[in-house]
Structure formats: C-alpha cells, structure tokens
Amino acid sequence: GGGSEGGSGGGATGPAASGGVLRAARPLPSTSESLDPASSLCAYEYLGALYNRLVKQAPDGTLAPDLATEWTGSADAKQWTFTLRDGVTFHDGKAFTSADAAYTLNHILDPATDSPQAAVLSDFLDAAGITTPDATTLVLDLSQPNAEFPSLLVNYNCYVIQDNSAATVGSKGVGTGPFKLESFVPGGKGVVTAYADHFGGAPKLDRIEFSAIADTQARVNALLGGQVDIAMQTNLDVATAKTVAANPTTTTAVVKAATWYVMPMLFTAAPFQDVNVRKAFKLAYDPTELMALAVGGQGTVAHDNPVPPTDPNWLDYSVEKDPEQAKSLLAKAGFSGPQAMFTSTVDPVLSPLAQAYQGSVKAAGLGIEVQTAAADSYYTDVWMKQPFMTSYWYTGRPVDQLLNQIFRSGASYNESMWSNAQFDGLLDAARAEMDDTKRRTLYQDAQKLVVDEGSTISPFFADRVTGLSRKVAGYSEYGFEFDYVNIGLSA
Amino acid sequence: MSSPLDAPVLPTAPAAPVRSPVLGPVVRGVLRSPQTLLGLTLVVVHVVLALLAPLVAPFDPVTNDATSILLGPGDGHLLGTDQLGRDILSRVLYGGRYSLPLAVVAAVVTVGIGTVLGCLAACHRGAFDEILMRIVDAVLSVPSILALLVVVSMFGAGGPVIVLAAVVIYSPAVVRVLRAAALQVVPLDYVTAARARGEGTFAVIRREILPNVVDVVFVELAMRASFVLLLVSSLSFLGFGANPPTPDWGLMVSENRTLLAVLPWGTVGPIVALATLIIGFNLTADGLAKIRGVDRTLVGV
Amino acid sequence: MSALVEVSGFTVTHASAAGPVPILSAVDLTVAAGESVAVIGESGSGKSTLALALAGFLRPGLRVHSGSVRVGGTDVFAATDAERRRLRRNRISVVPQNAGAALTPTLRIGAQLAEALSDPVRPRDPKVRSEAVRLLGQVRLPRPEEIVDRYPHELSGGQQQRVGIALALAGRPDLVILDEPTTGLDVVTQAAILDLLAQLRSELGFASLLVSHDLGVVAATTDRTSVLHQGRVLESGPTEEVLRTPAHPYTRALLSAIPRLHRPGLPVGLPGAVEAPAALAPGADAAPAMTVGELADYDALAEESRAGFRPAGTFTEFGATVLEVEDLEIDHRPRTRRHGTGPTVAGVSFRIRQGEIVALVGESGSGKSSIASAVAGLVPPSAGRITMHASDGTSEDLLVGVRRRSRGLRRRVQMVFQNADTTLNPRRTVADAVDRPLRLFGALRGAALRQERQRLLTGVGLRAGLADRLPGQLSGGQRQRVGIARALAPDPELVLADEVVSALDVSVQASVLRLVDDTRRDQRLAYLFIGHDLAVVRGLADRVIVLDKGRVVEDGPVEAVFGGRNHPVTAALLAAVLEPDPDHAGPSDPEAVTFTLPEGLEFAVIGDDRVDHGEEVWVEPAPGHRLRCRRVEARRPSTTTV
C-alpha cells in the first residue's frame, strides 16, 4: 500500500459534538458530473460520504479493512480472496453481499463505463476472473501476478455500489457509507444526511450540504463570509492561508504532502530525447527554492522521486543539485535554449512553479520561456503534446499504481512518455514477489531509475492547507481518505 | 490702411503672429485646461516611467527571491514583495512597458480600421453602407465574452492575440461612431466642393473628413486603449493574459488578488497604475477633443 | 412719467487672458411705455446681448462690469432670482430669433402656453386651454384648437414664429423684446409676421425693443433707433432721422453699403470684424470712444461708399455662349417611387454667355440649388441637356457625373457655396484651400504655387498674411472671398454661385458682390447666381430666371423683369421686399411700364400637385423677356395671390 500521513492543525481536530449541519464548498469539476464512483467525472467529495470500498488506506500508508475484513493472496500472487463484512446494509435497506462487490468490479471493467480505473485493473482482471463462492467471499483470479493488487482497490473509482445499479447510481448514490443522499444537482447543490445504520457507527453530523463553487477565491470568500464551513479540495495559497487564519471565525488545517507537482519532459520529443538534457534540467534547479517560492515552503522536497516520503516503499535517495554540471551537460548535448514551458491556471501553483523553475535555472544558463495555455484545453492540447510543461497529481496512489500508471512504457498516463525496459522489468518482478521486503527493494530500485534517468522533474510534494470554520471539529484527511464519520461541529 | 476691404477693424489689438494654426491653439488650450494638463501629465509620466523603468526601478522585476517572500511595505521594498519575492514597486514600474504599447497598438489598429470603414460608409451610402452596417450589427450583437473566448481559445494568449481580440470586439462599435461623426461632415459644402473637383474618395476622407472628426478619433482612441488595458487585466483574471513572469499589471492583479486582505499593495499598486493611465488617456482625449472645437463625449457607443 | 426701461452706463464683459473684454460698452438706452425702439448694427456688435440683458439674462461667460438695467424701476441684475422670474413672467418677454429652436421640441404647444398662463402649471385646466386657444387665435393662427395639441415640429417656420409671439404675449408683458424675429423666414412670411407684430402692438399697447440688422424692417416698424457698433451706442434718435440723415460717419457708411431695389447697382462694403476687441484698461468702465483718427477713417469710408457706387447695367460686353441648359428635369425621388408629385425641377432652359451673370430666384425649395448641382455634376438629371461650349467652338456634355468628366471640363466649371461657415474646411488653412485646385488642375508646385496663390488672394482682396489662417480666424466676408478664390483658382469659365451672400452681414455682402462683378468684367467669367435678395439680384445680374416649384415662370433681362408688370410669383417676391429708405418704403411701382396680357391668357401658376391645367404658352412682352401663361378654358378668374 501507499499513501500519506494524516495531519492537521488548528482547533479543527478536537472531538465533535453530535448533530449539526456541515456546509461544504467544493470545486466544480464539470456540470456533467455524476455520483457513479467509477465515472471519470465522479463527484469526488460525495463518494466517501455515500460509499465504502473493500479496502482503504490507514494513516501510515498500509491497507486497512473497509467492507472487506480480510484478504489473502496465493503464493504466485495470482489469486486474491476477500472476506466481506457481514450485516452491512445499503441505504435502501438491502444487505451488502459479495454480488455487489463483484458487480462493482464488473462495472468498472465495463468499457461502456469508461472508468479511468479500468485501464489499471484490466491488465489483471476480467469478468471471468471474478467469482463469489458465497455471500461473504469474493475471489479474484488474476491473469498475471500482482502482489500489490488489493492496493489498486483503494482508488476512489472503486467505491462499492449496489448490484445492478449502474443506471441509477449516478443520480441516486445508494451506497453503504455514513451518509445517504437527499438531493444532488450536477454542478450545483447537494445534500446528504446521516445514515444511522452505518456499519462503522453513525456519523456525528446530521447532514452535509455541498455547494459547487468554481472559482477558488469565491470558495474562500464563501468561507470567510460564513456561508460555508469548509472549502474541500481547496489548497489555500500562502496569502489566502494567512487571511483565513487571521479571520476570527475561520482557521486552517494542513494535509501533508497532498499534491505531487511535476514537470514532465516529453521523452519522445526534442530536446529531451537526450539523457544529458534531461539530467541537466534536473541538476540545474534548487528544489528548496522552488518549494519556497511556489508554495511558500509548505511541503516536502521530493528530489525528483515521485514517491512521497510517507510511503512505506519510499527510497531515500537524492542527487546533489549542480548547476555547473548542468551547464556542461547542456553544452555537451548542444542545447542552447530557450525552452518553452507550458503552464496554466488549472491549478494555482503551476504558474508560480514554472516561474520559480525559470528563475532557479538561470544560474545554469538555461533559458525558459513560460507560456500560459488556456485552462480548458490544457489537458487536451498541451498535456503529452508539448515537450515541457507543469502538471500535478493528488498523492494517495499506492506505489504500484503510481509507478505503473504514470511511468511504465506506454501506460496511458505516462505523461513524459518515458520508456525504460529495465524499469518495466523491475515493476513486473515486484508484482510477482509476495515477500514484502524483497518487493520493497524492487520498487526502490525502480524509484532510483526514475530519479537518475527518468523524464520527470519532481521538485516537491505540497501540503494542502484547508480552510475551515472554527466550529468544525474532528476533521481528518489524508490521501484519498476523508473521515466523514468523525467530522462534526464543536460543542 | 490700404484698402477698406482688408483693413482690420478699429480699434484692434495688435495681431498676434500666427505661427502654426494647428499646434498653437492646441498648446494654448492644453495649458489653459487643468484637466487636460493633468491627463497629459499622467500619460507622459507613464510613458517616461515605462521608458526609464530600468533606471528608476529599485529591483529587477523578474528575479525571484526565496528569502523575501510576501514582505509588507518597507525594508527597501516600498510596496512589499509578492509570492515569488519580487519587488512589487519595480513590477508596477515595469508594467507600463507591456501594457502601454499593447494598448496603444491595439487602439490604433482598432480605431484605424473603424475610422476607415466608418468614413467609407458615410461617403458611400447605399449598398456598401447597408451591408457593412448589417455586418457591424451582427458582430456587435454577439456577446463579446463569447467572441473573446473564441479568439483566445483559437489563438492562445499573448500580445498579438489581444490586439486581434480588440479588433474583433471593438472595431464594429468604432465603425458606427465614426460613421455617425462622418455623416455630420459629408453633406457640408467643403466636402461637396472636393467632390465637385473630382477628388477620389480616399482623398476626400483624408483631406476633408478626417481632420474634422479627429476629436471623435481621439476620444475613441482613448476609450479603446482603456478598454484594451481593462481587457488585458480581465483576460489575465481568466488566465488568458500575459505570459508570466511578465510584469503586466493585469497579470499582477490576478496573481496577487488573493493577497488583497493581507498585502493590498500587490493588487492596489497595479490597479492604481492602470487607473491613472486610463484616466490620463481619457482626460487627454476629452481635452484635445474639446480644444479641437467640439465636446463630443456624446459619441460613445 | 419715467421710462419703462432705463439702461445706463451698462458695460458687459467676458474674461480673457488679457483681462475683461467689453461686449457692451457704457450703453445708455431708454424705452418708454408703448414705444417701439430698434437696435441696429453689424453682426457681433452686441445687439442680442443688450436685448437679452433687458430680461436679466447674460450668456454664460459674460458678466456685468458696470452700470445698470432697470425695468419698471427694478434693477434686473441686482434682483433676486425670484424677483427676476416674476419680472420675466409678467413684465418682459422675448420673442426668439428662431422659434423652431426656441420651442421645446418634446412638449405640445398647449403645454408650453399653459406654463406661461398658469402658475402652478395646470395644463389640463379647460380654462387655461381656452386661454391658450384664444392666444393662438390672437396671433392669427388658423384652427388654434388643433394647434394647441401639436408639437412644434408639426408647424411651419412662420407658424412656429407666431407661437413664439403668442408665448411672449401670454404674460401680458409691458415690454416685448424681438431679437431678429424674422431673419430665418422667407421674404413673404417675414412680411406677414412684421405686419402681425405691428397690429398686436397697436391692439395691446406694449413697448417693444426690436433687434435687427435688416434696416428695411427697422424703417417700417420702429419709432426710435439706436446704432450699436462694437458694443457702443454710436447714435440714437427717431428712426426716420437716423436712417435719413445719419449723424455718425459709421452709420452713413453702413447705410450706403446696403443695395436697394430702387437704386440698382453695387455699393461699397464695410470691412467687417475679424480681430477680437481689446481688453478693458484697468479701472476703466468701458472701451474708449472712437478717436478722431478713427472717425476720420469712417468718414473716408462713407465718402468712398457714396463715390464708389457702381450702377447696374454698365457692363454689356458679353461673349459667346458658355453654358446651355435645355429642358432640364431633376427628380430626387428614388427611381422606384416616382408617383404622385412630379419631378423637383422640370423644363428648365437657359443659356449663359461669357461675362454674363444669370440669376435664379424663387422661393425656398423651388429647385434653385438642384439646378446648380446638376450643372456641377453632383446630381444626375433625369432628362434634358446641359452643354458646355468652349471658345474654339467645341462643346462637351455636362450630363455625366463629375467623376466621369474630364479634368479639363471639371476645371472649367466651379462652384461657390452659400454658407460661409461650411464652405471652407475648418481644419485647413486658407493656403490649403486655394492650393488644392492649383495643384490638381494647374499642376503647380513650390514657388510657382505660392506666387499663384498670392495673386489669387490679392485678387479677391485678401492680405497675404491671411494665407496661414484657419477659417475660424476669418470673418464671414473673408471666408466667402476665400471660397471665391478657390473657385477662381483653376481658371474656370463658369462659376455656380449658390446664395453666396445670403448668410453675410449686409455690410460685408457688398464687397463680395463687387468681387463677383469684378471677375466677370476682368476675366469674362460667366455666373449662374442664385439669390433670394431681389435688391442684390437687381444690382448685380444681367438676366433673371424666376422659378416656382421647379418650373420657370418668368425670365428676362433684369430691367424688364423688375421694371414691368410681373408674373404673380415674381410680384409676390417683389412685394415682400422692405426698403430701409423712409422715402422708398415700398417696391418700385409695378405699373411703371405696363403691358397687357393678351386675351384668353392668364398667368400660369404651378399647382401644389404640379399638374398643369390648360395649354401653356410663353408671352413675350419685350425681346428676351418671357412670362409663363396658359389659355383660359372655363371662366376661371385669374389668380393673383399665391
């Protein structure tokens, strides 16, 4: 498993009184959003309230039981058996059985769903491999070994839905989670109310009212104006964090290393086909400076390793930055620049990041031209098309999924198009290895390859500073986990 | 007193030597109107600052400094620093270098096109006029935000695109205004005289019509330049403006707008710069238009 | 009994960089109750300023420097706002120069009258309304019950002027100020309005102050006259005395500059004001009086005016025909909508010889300008022929538009325009205006160009120093002369002069007219001269064409047309002319040279529907003098009024 450590600050973490209404502001991904967890346009903030997964992530990054109480893999890492929780009921009163779990996986794999997670799971699993010997057992036969397979089910696309509910789940949101849906308007308001029969205990809150607010500043204004109690999935920049903390009614809490910022260099395009150029681009900058400028130092330096230090499989390895060597490498490669670097307002950190990088590499004689691309076509027209750009991912992906999805040759999200047979081989070997220690070594070797030869610059992991009302208590969030049961209002 | 025909009337003030019949009154008019003087001063100060920015700015506007992030005013940074540790005052001072030429070029191109088409329409009533006005109406009727987003999505951000967007959005309105102004002039005798001499349309426009609508042209230039400045800042707000780290005012405002409550100068500085330049443009144009004889603030469409 | 109005030592100034500049200088003026006083003077002499000051009004920018204006004992400028309002409502009223602009366009006539008749305003009160109707009746408006409900623009200019008078009379004023009450109107309407004012004054007994530069009007309607010049009253006295035996040399010069019907010919003009007057000396209450030298200058001017008079008919050396117009027809209506009334101009034929001035006269809208425009190629004629003959015997067709005429042909026909304000581009200097045709047609450059420009400007009597000025820095007369210089620049053969002096002050129009006369004498220029001032036409032109609704009703040599029995249209035009001379109050005697209309004919009148009844014939009482007549079919009495 993987993940990041929960953290928080301010008075938001004390125990909550029971009862009350939490008003939550959330970003607006699309007006076509849906409550179907498998969908690429799922309404993320609702999922944890409405549904459960088979397994979830513990604060230390290891796997923890959710709807599955136990799981075991065969010695060849090709068969996984999940024992399911008994006595769990859906919001509509029906009992949760292995059929629902199997349906969920089939729904994800169904090409019609076009789930992003299908690409990850379909390498190992197809409908034939999913069997339910009894109501509380789910057996998965993989087409190839994967010792980390259960960690792939932590993904938020893998929330369990009811058998045969594909057509309705998008709007009805029937799950087993601590809250049940009262109303939902895509791109608009939605309300969930406490589900007293939740297997993990009834939530503290009576209800949560979600509203979608597209503009970050508007979300913060709503918080400051007392219209909402929490701005979810909103990283406050340094200045805003100050403003929010200074306001008598609001405070901030920190989610450590919540976002991984990355500058992919297109492996297939000039000038990055040349390993010297890639190395030079990585040697030339100062990650501490980048972190200080882009996120006000609020984060953890990454040293070009995409795996966060909180992950159990993390490799503590870094190459000393050296602008002089970068300069000579560039000269060796015959690169004189300047290099265009794309950024966009899709995330507020991208532009400062690009500018910080631009300023930092001046010492190595590397010229960068920052170009802002339209936010609405950034991920269609620039991403994986332009040689050099800024990008970001939420942390919380298990290491296996992270490396396979974003770094393996030909993987669909391999945004740098990096391709390295040795690296791919290490990943394959790790998947077949059931011994945890040996497997960790393999993953760490793969990380070293990424750092040394990879085509991505990963300066830092940024913490997420969340703004909330001082009334909020029991707030806890890390990775893709949000504690909906214990969050509430202070007495 | 030679002949009574050209004898000056008695009593008479000593005739002031008339040197330049055009510049003289303009200079005198400017000196006499405090608003115009203020406007002109604002514009001149902006132009001078833009030219001399490297000399007067205390810091380099694009050099990041991780050790002085988000400082308040003081300590050598008169207006404080921004998130990347850059001196806000220096960025404000440099800001004119980007916005000023852009606004001027966009305004000149827009008003140029609008003036030529507007005058042509006024001279050639009939089919040409009708068709042109229908097109102008149609373009005007398209919500400008849509036109703007289409242009920006098509061509990306940056200076030339802003000029193009300004032309698409503003020139139809300029055509209308100039056509209306030219229509006041076209029926006058001196235009008839020129046509009776057999002068070509462009000669008539250049020699007879244009000099008499320059006040309108001035006002339009100032107005469109202001609009472009505001457009650039709105575009930056929407993420289509200048490329960072250009010290553009609009970009600065949008970069620093979250700071408004804690470090207001990051936003207030560029807004003051922007507003003073716009006020300067407008006061100057109003003043010049008034000196040129007609107070036609009325011709805004 | 003390005077109704007492103006004493009244000086009005406007601020300038050099100090206060006087607009009125130590003016003294009295108006007794019931009296009619005239203020005359050139344009800009301060007549309107003085008149409006009696109502306690100064235009923005002007202020009282010294002296006072008392009306019925109240100092109007010392009075409070409320007192002044009361004064304006009850004692003094102003009849505007241009009632069309002085009536609020968005209010019905009835509402505007109600404002003057009731306080607080009760527009719907039937009593107020019937009073309004009565007032409109009093100013002789037909169907006043309908007119109260109309908006100003739904009335003709003459009717608007009557409404203006009604508004002025509503408060039963003691004094009515008439600021050029007829200037904007055509001669016939003007006569009617003046007549009405005279009648009303004898009915109601109010005093009046008439501002005018038209001495004919003054002579006909006022008891006393003050002559204003540069804001100073030069002389005052009984009107008859002032006009007959003016005491001041300036008045003499002014009076002799006016062309008169009974003494045909061209007088010498006055210079006309250009330069701004000097600022007041510190501590002075008014501008200094004229010096002895200045008085002597005006004396010399008056003397020159008498000696320099150029009687009509002294030039007869006409050359070959230059322009020939035959059966010209002009239709302004779009080709697709030509039903109803006929074309604007139809069946017009005439010819002009070298050195000849042919005048086109007729009421406003009769098509005079349209004909000139067609000759200039700016308006396409719908039928007929226009031909330009050259001295070498060749001729060219003028039917085509100006763009398709050869450069040579464009050079030979030039235009001079009516309005001195719009004839020159206000943004281009005098030199620019004259140079343009020189470059275009003469291909002159550099020194040759400057020399030729110089020659032209001197030729039209303009100092060399004026070349660099903008039109705004010239007087109206000077501007008009530049317009003429521009037309003469390409060395034309035919000049189309459309109302070239109508907008000018009488005092300066004389010099422009002499200029026209000079050029035809010296350069044998042919002129098509459009005018509505018959005294001017009589003094200048050789032949006259009288138009009515686009048709020629009479044409012939000036002496014949002005000296004999006329077509009723011509007669109406002549009857409306007022002479400033108390001895020659009316037009020349229509019965002086008589002729009898042949049996069975009557004068043809162009009906409003422009459909001709009966067969038309031309009657020629003398060689070259034609009158439009038609055969009487039924026993229809011949029409003599229009």
Added chain:
Amino acid sequence: MTRFLLRRLGLGVLTILLASVLVFAALQALPGDVAGQILGRFSSPEARAALTATLNLDQPPVQRYLSWLGGAVQGDFGTSLADGRPVVDVVWTYLRNSLLIAAVGAVLGIALAFLLGIVAGTFREKLPDNVISVVSLVGMSVPEYTVATLLVLLLSVSIPLFPAVVTAGPTASLSELLPAVWLPGFALAVVMAAYVVRITRSSVIDVLASDFAVHARLRGLSTPRILVHHVLPSAILPTLNVVAVNMAWLFGGVVVVEAVFNYPGLGTLVLQSVSNRDLPVLQLVAIIGAVAYVLCNLLADLGALALNPRLRTPAGGH
C-alpha cells in the same frame, strides 16, 4: 411609425441570422476535441471517437448549420453535448439567473447614472460635477473584478449584509438566489453607470445650452420645471443607445463578475461551454445575446419614439 418598427424588426431578424452564421463559423474554428473536453482528462481515445460519431460532429459544417437552423426555427436547439439535456432547458436555467442580476444592475445602474449625470450636468464645473466626474472616471478605470472584490470584502466579509457567493448552483430556487443577486447587481450597476453618467452629463450640458432651454428660463419658469419638463426628455435621448448596448452587455459579458460571486449566469455558462466545446449551448447563448441586443436597441428606439415627438410624425409644415 409601424413601418419604422417593422423595418427595425426585419433588420433585427437579419442581424440575428447573420450573428448565428458568424458564431457557428467561429465555433467551427475552435481548436480542441469536443469529446475530449466532455469526457475529461482521464477518458480513453476509443470513448472519445465514439462520442464524436454520436454527436454527428463528423458531418460537414454547412450541413450541420443548416440542420441546426432547421431545428432552431422550430424552437429545437438540439441537446447539450456536455450533459445531454435539451439546450433550451440548460440555457433557460442560466438565462433566468442572468436576468435577475441584469435587472438589478440595469435598474440600479440606469437610475444611478441618470441621477448623477443630471446633477453633474446641471452643476457643470461646480463641486457636485467635479466629484461625480472623478468618481465616474475612476469607476470606468478600475477593472470590474476589483469593484466586485471590494464589494465582497466590504458588504459581506467585513459587514455581513449579503452572501459573498451563490452556493446554491444554477438550479437554485428563486428564494435561494434572491439574497445573492444584490452584490453582483451592485457591481454591474457601478460598472455600467460609470459610462452612462459621463454621456448623460454632456448631453444635459448640451441641452441646457440649447435655445429652448434658455428661452424656457427667459419665460420665467422655475428651475425644477425646466429640468424635468424641458431638459430631461431631450437629454435622455442620446443616452438611450448607449444604455441599450450596456444592457445587452449585461446578458453575456459579465463573466468576470459572475466568477467572483460564483453566480451561475450566462457568462459562467459561456465559459463552461467554451471549455466543453458545447457548441449547441454556445450557439443558443449567442442567439440569446443577439436577440437581447436587437431587443435592447429596439427598446431604445421605442424610448426615443416616446421621448421625441419628431420621430412619431414626419416633420413638415401645414
């Protein structure tokens, strides 16, 4: 007069038609892949291709325009590419919201502008005029989001009078929206008034200097009477067209103000739809904008007819 109105209506229809062609052509030229925009960053290429085919985006543009036009004249504007609902329903939701703030902005803005413009024009070059002129000049010189942000900081964060943003989303009920329309309305009113004040002012000055205003004074009428009955109708006339253009702008150009207040109006819809490449929605929004423009101008013409009797009856004596 009816002829005049009919002509204006005819020209209006022509304008709208022309605008629809222009917009359609421009939208065709937009780069980017509709399906990719709709399905998001994490969609598969196959799914995108399939969607392109279902949306008929592979047909030639002329044919698509004609079939769009065919539908449009029957009131069928197609379905939204983004969420599959009928475009009319989608747009109506946002239009309703826009109408709310446009109404607040227009009423407040016009009232404010006329009032200030008349005061400034009447007291020309005196203190009230100077103050108003400076304020309006500043008003038109600062970016609109500055005005909006200041309003939020002032009237919602510092003094919590109004909600800072709309939390209810596009389909919010009227009662949810009503408290939230004021701040955006104020912001729009301020932006709009800044221009109209200046025009009203100079128009009032012009009219006050006209013969009829001077003569009304010479007839001894009181100042309020002169201002209201004689000056006002003529002074407002030349501002009508500017007001009309500004009102039309309220229907589509207020995206920045909407963004600050998270207000779900047409501007937001345009922004979303451009990013989604939701052409049918954009096309309808453009048509609505054009209709608004034409209607506002028509309204201005009607206003001119009401104010100016010269337009009602052709001039001419009797």
